[in-house]
Amino acid sequence: MEKLLEGKTLSQKILASLPERIAGVTAIAGRPPVLAIINYFDDSPSGIYVKRKIAACEKLGVRIRVIKPDPKEGLPGFLNILNLLHNDPAVDAVMIERPLPDGFEVPAMWDAIPATKDVDGLSSVNMGRLFISKMRDIENAGFFVPCTALAVIRLLRHHNIDVSGKKIAVVGRSAVVGRPLAHMLTSMNATVTICHTKTPDIAAIFKASDIVVSAAGKARWLKAEMVAPEATIIDVGTNIDENGRMCGDADFEGMKDKVRAMTPVPGGVGPVTMACLIAAGVKAAENRVKELPA
Numbered sequence: 001m002e003k004l005l006e007g008k009t010l011s012q013k014i015l016a017s018l019p020e021r022i023a024g025v026t027a028i029a030g031r032p033p034v035l036a037i038i039n040y041f042d043d044s045p046s047g048i049y050v051k052r053k054i055a056a057c058e059k060l061g062v063r064i065r066v067i068k069p070d071p072k073e074g075l076p077g078f079l080n081i082l083n084l085l086h087n088d089p090a091v092d093a094v095m096i097e098r099p100l101p102d103g104f105e106v107p108a109m110w111d112a113i114p115a116t117k118d119v120d121g122l123s124s125v126n127m128g129r130l131f132i133s134k135m136r137d138i139e140n141a142g143f144f145v146p147c148t149a150l151a152v153i154r155l156l157r158h159h160n161i162d163v164s165g166k167k168i169a170v171v172g173r174s175a176v177v178g179r180p181l182a183h184m185l186t187s188m189n190a191t192v193t194i195c196h197t198k199t200p201d202i203a204a205i206f207k208a209s210d211i212v213v214s215a216a217g218k219a220r221w222l223k224a225e226m227v228a229p230e231a232t233i234i235d236v237g238t239n240i241d242e243n244g245r246m247c248g249d250a251d252f253e254g255m256k257d258k259v260r261a262m263t264p265v266p267g268g269v270g271p272v273t274m275a276c277l278i279a280a281g282v283k284a285a286e287n288r289v290k291e292l293p294a
Helices: 008-016 019-029 045-060 071-086 107-112 124-131 135-140 147-158 178-187 202-207 269-289
Strands: 034-038 063-067 093-096 167-171 191-195 211-214 232-235
Touching: 008 147, 008 269, 019 269, 034 045, 034 071, 034 269, 045 063, 045 269, 071 107, 093 269, 107 124, 124 178, 135 178, 147 178, 147 232, 147 269, 167 178, 167 202, 178 191, 191 202
Parallel strands: 034 063, 034 093, 167 191, 167 211, 211 232
Antiparallel strands: none
16 A cells, blocks of 8 residues: 555644634634534444544534434424524534434435534535535535535545546445535546445446545445555445444455555544534634624
8 A cells, every 4th residue: 555544634734723713703702612413322433423523622622512312202303403403592513413313314304404503514505505516616615515525525635636537436325425525526527436235246336446435334345356456445434343343344454455545444534524523613603703793
């Protein structure tokens, strides 16, 4: 492997840019930015990142409000929480941890997420804005986009990987990673193939791709023999293996000496995603203080 695509350096750079902005919000609002995190499942892989987000925010001086709803209250209870957060002037930003209980990811939920506080770009409004925008507009506009997809873009740029003209396979078609990432990459002049569980001869697509991005959520399923020797592997997977350890979608040990470049898990896309999320929370707070009376 020519290059390990670690994300910690970029994450630290993003986080280092925030204290001055946080101080600016605090000076105007009389309090630091406040991020509400809704989390239904503490034992999911995302639960690990929740703890890291809380620690990072506390270090920076961003306040965190963790909300653990009762799944028995169902979708109506969840929609009520979103409505309360939408109308709460003491909350600047809202983060929804996935997975969610079955039956929650429906149009009523996407519509209920408050767009101005939607730091992970999940609302119908922000998602619609994303898909009608070019990359330069995505980066310069005031709306929010899915942080994991954005983290992949920022990590590629940080490591000077030009995607223009490249063939890229994106594994996963979710609304929060696969599809928004494919749109961003296409906007950067890459030719993107979205792959999923029903894609026939998926290895043939991988072997013809310069870059493979996996967001399948299946531990170590991506093997060296499935990709080209000169491929770059971006592993978005966050999984817990049979030994209780975090791992990615890619078989890192089996692939690291057989591909050109590769992200580790942990330490790759994850830290950048977290930094992008916190930065989006600060941005939401900055947008809100601009609306305060002088």
